Amino acid sequence: MNFTSPEFRVKVGLAEMLKGGVIMDVTDASQARIAEDAGAVAVMALERVPADIRAEGGVARMASIEKIEEIMQAVSIPVMAKCRIGHAAEARILEALQVDFIDESEVLTPADEENHIWKHDFRVPFVCGCRNLGEALRRIAEGAAMIRTKGEAGSGNIVEAVRHLRAVQREIRRLTTLTPEELVAASKELQAPLELVQWVAQNGKLPVPNFAAGGVATPADAALCMMLGAESVFVGSGIFKSEDPARRAAAIVKAVAQWQDPQALLEASRHLGMGMRGLDVSRLTPEEMLSRRGW
Numbered sequence: 001m002n003f004t005s006p007e008f009r010v011k012v013g014l015a016e017m018l019k020g021g022v023i024m025d026v027t028d029a030s031q032a033r034i035a036e037d038a039g040a041v042a043v044m045a046l047e048r049v050p051a052d053i054r055a056e057g058g059v060a061r062m063a064s065i066e067k068i069e070e071i072m073q074a075v076s077i078p079v080m081a082k083c084r085i086g087h088a089a090e091a092r093i094l095e096a097l098q099v100d101f102i103d104e105s106e107v108l109t110p111a112d113e114e115n116h117i118w119k120h121d122f123r124v125p126f127v128c129g130c131r132n133l134g135e136a137l138r139r140i141a142e143g144a145a146m147i148r149t150k151g152e153a154g155s156g157n158i159v160e161a162v163r164h165l166r167a168v169q170r171e172i173r174r175l176t177t178l179t180p181e182e183l184v185a186a187s188k189e190l191q192a193p194l195e196l197v198q199w200v201a202q203n204g205k206l207p208v209p210n211f212a213a214g215g216v217a218t219p220a221d222a223a224l225c226m227m228l229g230a231e232s233v234f235v236g237s238g239i240f241k242s243e244d245p246a247r248r249a250a251a252i253v254k255a256v257a258q259w260q261d262p263q264a265l266l267e268a269s270r271h272l273g274m275g276m277r278g279l280d281v282s283r284l285t286p287e288e289m290l291s292r293r294g295w
């Protein structure tokens with residue numbers, strides 16, 4: 001199967017190099033420099049941070065080529081960029097631009113409500129979001145070399161990220177207890193290929209790195225994601241919708257690197273100024289939940 005091929009393992013190796021770090025959403029060169037100076041391991045180029053996409057509405061597309069180039073020229077760390085779910089043409093353009101990773105993201109307006117991109121056909125690695133193990137395995141089957149739990153992007157509320165991280169870990173643990181014939185039924189329930197289900201059952205983890213995203217607003221939120229099994233954290237609105245983005249960005253990097261050290265977390269949490277206001281996710285309608293996009 002494709003997920004064990006040498007080409008795929010090279011893409012996964014690139015994802016592995018980002019473990020233990022923070023990937024920050026940025027919309028221009030000045031935000032990208034703030035991210036790099038704060039110690040981000042990569043930046044994610046997009047036209048608006050998720051909180052603005054949510055507030056302003058309209059169709060959210062791949063960022064403009066000029067903005068992505070501006071960001072690529074501004075920093076020396078890897079640059080990722082988002083394309084719409086199912087938008088293989090945006091992805092081909094980003095690949096031609098030589099971004100380091102493509103995020104087929106629910107944060108942008110989906111281009112295809114049934115099909116995600118067949119990512120094995122690309123040389124560039126992809127990251128995709130998930131809410132549970134079945135969604136993660138379907139994306140890996142299509143060729144995603146990195147998974148991130150979706151959380152609720154732009155909400156400033158960590159509750160959905162926690163829900164999704166716990167769901168993935170709980171479902172992985174369950175698979176490790178099943179017999180071979182029960183794994184066949186699990187594959188049907190998860191709507192995921194049996195070979196991938198068997199691999200997860202044998203290894204007790206995903207075959208690609210599992211990062212967290214969506215709603216991280218404080219160093220403590222980022223540390224909580226790591227405690228729940230994330231191997232790295234994506235942050236956007238929580239930094240750039242706060243009073244002091246540079247300070248908060250550095251504090252979140254520190255919290256992810258030292259998430260097991262309460263004293264370090266205490267220091268990272270001091271003197272940050274106002275955080276983003278945040279939303280009560282339980283009041284959002286299903287249509288307003290970005291995490292429900294994709295399947």
Ligand SMILES: O=C(CO)[C@H](O)[C@H](O)COP(=O)(O)O
Nearest residue numbers: 153154213214215235236237
């Ligand atoms: O899809 C993403 C990963 O790059 C989002 O940009 C990420 O979820 C950011 O969300 P938030 O603005 O809540 O931090």
